[in-house]
Amino acid sequence: MTRPKRFPLAALLLVLPAFAFSSSPPGASAKLVVKNALIFSLAPNQHEPFHGYLVVAEDGTLSEISPGDPPAGLQAKAVWDAGGHWIIPGFLSAHSHLWQSAYRGLASDQTLHGWIRSLYIERAIKAAPEDFYWFTLHGALDHLQHGVTGAYNFAFGGITTFGFGSAHPVETDLSFNENQFRAEIDSGLRFVHGYQPGFSGPSYSTTDARQRLKAFLDWIATRPKSAAYLSLMLNGATAFNDTYDQAVMEAALMKEFNLANESHYLEPPETQGEERSKFRWFVDSGLLSNRLIFGHFIHTDAYIIDRTGHAGAAMSWNPLSNGRLASGVADIPAYLKAGIRVGMGVDGEASADLADPFENLRTGLYAIRDKYESAAIMSPYDVLRLHTLGSADVLGVADRLGSLESGKLADFLVIDPSHFGHIFDPYATLVFVTSEPDLERVYVGGELLVERGKLLKHDFAKIQAEVDKRVNASLLVPN
Secondary structure (H helix, E strand, O other), rough: OOOOOOOOOHHHHHHHHHHOOOOOOOOOOOOOEEEEEEEOOOOOOOOOEEEEEEOOOOOEEEEEEEEEOOOOOOOEOEEOOOOOOEEEEEEEEEOOHHHHHHHHHOOOOOOOHHHHHHHHHHHHEEHOOHHHHHHHHHHHHHHHHHEEEEEEEOOOOOOOOOOOOOOOOOOOOOOOHHHHHHHHHHHHOOEEEEEEOOOEEEEEHHHHHHHHHHHHHHHHHOOOOOOOOEEEEEEHHHHOOOOOOHHHHHHHHHHHHHOOEEEEOOOOOHHHHHHHHHHHHHHHHHHOOOEEEEEOOOOOOOOHHHHHHOOOOEEEEEHHHHHHHOOOOOOHHHHHHHEEEEOOOOOOOOOOOOOOOHHHHHHHHHHHHHOOOOOOOOOOHHHHHHHHHHHHHOOOOOOOOOOOOOOOOOOOOEOOOOOOOOOOOOOHHHHHHHOHHHHHEEOOOOOEEEOEEEEOOOHHHHHHHHHHHHHHHHHOOOO
């Protein structure tokens, strides 16, 4: 296939038919028209931004996106003139722990293991299932306020202990997952619900895990349908258990229920040798496939990289939390060269502390340039793509999200470039200069959810007060 030519912006405006898309019948009324915008579509065949408009259909998808002005006679319930402001796809986080926004700033001098003790053992396990509704709602809304319109959420599974290198009992009451799922729906954020299958051991078998998972899937089936719910995946725990049975259990659940799996793997430097020795478990069990996402995936070696690439597996890159916890720098250029699919995540707000994709872009790009001592190793466009279309690909939703194209969901951000000054390179400005105050509007499905940092569908102050009350109450529970 011949690669499409790249046009300079001036020339692009002379070839409108090549970039005009429409799926709406003549005379149909649209939900929303946004005109007079500089659009960064991130579509694979559309590198250059263009001045144009977009049309949102009644079902919340993009029916048209094109350079120029909307055609005369186009009917819409609402028309908004962007005044030349910039439009980009909503950011996608391929790795988030929404509930952790209730516990920001913990263990500031600790690496992963000490941080886990502080968060999980000393605090989170004292909270009740209903608390996690409020914690998750808070985190989801905070993601939206920062321009993250969709996320993989590692739901808290109700574990009673947590650590590394041993099996752990699991809470059999599904109310933890149910409360978090309801919060995800209520927030308006698009989400993949990450389900913790439990830790294989003498008191918890594959049969137990299967029954528990089926019960939760049956419960989901009773809920009203929502376009916010993208899918369910497993929160893999193979690296956190000392038995191969964990990998076998997860592989069996993935096969029976047709699920993907995101597994934290090779994150902390302290246990990298032990975790690398478990790579054979991923291979032998069948976990290593195009349905597997490695979370963090920092302390790899040439063999692991090669096998992962050949298997078509993916990874989620989390620069903010990796830096905060001193975990190290993932070798993203090497992974991409090996054929590993890469998405980006803002991780949990108790380890990254802010769900800010602009900070995540900069932190990641700077870390890679430092690692290679090269400013040419990765471009602003490259890293922006990883946090949008790259994350969509990793999560299996690139047909619906990650770029602004006809037929995809109308999830997009409006950025006010008023104080940017002269624009030498719009992608460099997006990544190097843009920050949260420049985020003017956040749309999901063509619905305006955030304007100038203010949530329009929720009272965030009341939710924050509820979260604070519940965190304080849980801390009074004795160990």
